[in-house]
Amino acid sequence: MRGLEELESKIGIKFTEPSYLEQALTHASFANEQGGGHQSNERLEFLGDAVLELAVSELLYHRYPELSEGALTKRRAALVCEATLEQCARQLELGSYLRLGKGEELSGGRERPALLADALEALLGAIFLDQGLEAARDFVAQILGSRIEGEEELFFDYKTQLQEALQRYRNYSLKYNLLAADGPDHNKTFRVGVMINGQQVAVGVGRSKKEAEQAAAQQALTLVAEKHGL
Structure with a gap:
């Protein structure tokens, strides 16, 4: 696990209470193995999720005054979804700073998409508690700015x-x-089928179950659009 000061330097924030940052990087598997005295990042993730939605909503509101409520909602969903947060976490190399239990470590937890997305939300929650809303908003703008500006392709919720x-x-x-989950724990491939009125219409493949579901939904959406001229 890499040092906390290195991560602070990377994100440009010096924590007043380093314990917030330490907790944000502590997975439940580590906390459970260590017993009392170590809190997992789950509560910070809960808080960070709410801060993220507020910050993204405000940034989109000011950036796109011409968009309707529905269009803003879809764009926000694309910005706060697991796939986008995972990408941001990987750009920060957040997985290398996490404290994981032995089992989670051996099963490839540092590369698990959901775990990385959750850790990023926990980090945002820690920033909010330690530095306040303005600093948290600035961090969101830092990690999502290019996507908010439309410079990077967004993930849309198919x-x-x-x-x-x-x-x-x-x-x-x-x-x-879920049709199949193949491969070792640290590098699984999931296959998911989507059923409409009891009939399987498409199959998606991904590195996580959620990613495979999105891939299946995208294919099914194309078929529905072609059939009904949507």
Whole structure:
């Protein structure tokens, strides 16, 4: 695990209470192994999630005065989703600073998309508690600025788009089934099928179950659009 001062230098923030940063980087697996005296980052993740949504909402509101509420909501969803947060966490090399339990370490936890996204939210929660809302907002602008400005491609929530497309019809059912999870724990490949009215219409592949679901939804959305001229 790399040093906290190195991460502080990377993000340009010197913590008044380093314990906040330490907690943000402490996974539940480490806290459970160590027993009392170590808090996991789960509560900070909860807080950071709320701060992230507020900060992104404000940044989008001022950046895109011409967009409707619906368009802003879709863009915000793309900015705060797991895939985007994972990318940001990797750019900070956040995984190398995490404190993990032995089992999580051996199973490739430092590369797990959901774990990285959660850690980034926990880091934001720690910044908010230690430095305040303005510093937290500045950090969000720092890590998401190019995506907010449209300089980088956004991840769009195809599952939500598919559900919205199907809501135009009265009777439909939508379900995702995990078909396979192959490979070692640190490098699994997931295959997920999407079912519409009990019929499998598409299959998606990804490094996580959520990523595979999104891939399946994207394919299904294309089929629905072609069939109904959406």
